[in-house]
Ligand SMILES: Nc1nc2c([nH]c(=O)n2[C@@H]2O[C@H](COP(=O)(O)OP(=O)(O)OP(=O)(O)O)[C@@H](O)[C@H]2O)c(=O)[nH]1
């Protein structure tokens with residue numbers, strides 16, 4: 001019998017600066033999909049509203065407080081070792097200055113440069129959605 005892996009529900013934020021840049025974080029080498037860039041976020045707890053999970057994760061990982069966000073896209077992806085449902089939000093306003101609160105490298109990136117970064121495979125449709133939302137022209 002083939003067992004379904006439990007799909008891990010993840011809240012992730014595409015954080016926009018006032019100047020229109022996007023915050024990326026580098027996943028630690030030892031993490032799942034380590035060494036690749038991510039949109040900060042993490043696992044939704046049982047019974048937790050997704051927007052609450054997003055705010056909690058961004059507070060834990062970056063020390064910012066989300067003040068405005070909107071849903072962008074949901075992506076379901078099966079890796080060989082785990083299945084994820086990425087619930088991705090645009091964070092359009094926040095307070096605080098983001099830092100790598102867990103020692104991770106963080107970087108503001110202009111939307112035009114997003115495609116230069118290496119992301120986990122599940123992020124391909126997310127990057128497309130961000131580029132479309134922000135009106136990034138393909139070169
Ligand atoms: N945060 C985040 N996770 C992603 C992205 N893309 C992607 O495939 N994932 C996957 O989503 C899963 C959960 O993310 P996470 O590792 O951030 O979870 P977490 O913050 O709760 O970490 P923890 O398990 O160390 O407490 C991981 O398997 C990760 O590889 C992304 O852009 N951002």
Ligand SMILES: [Mg+2]
Pocket residue numbers: 040041042043057061
């Ligand atoms: Mg995380």
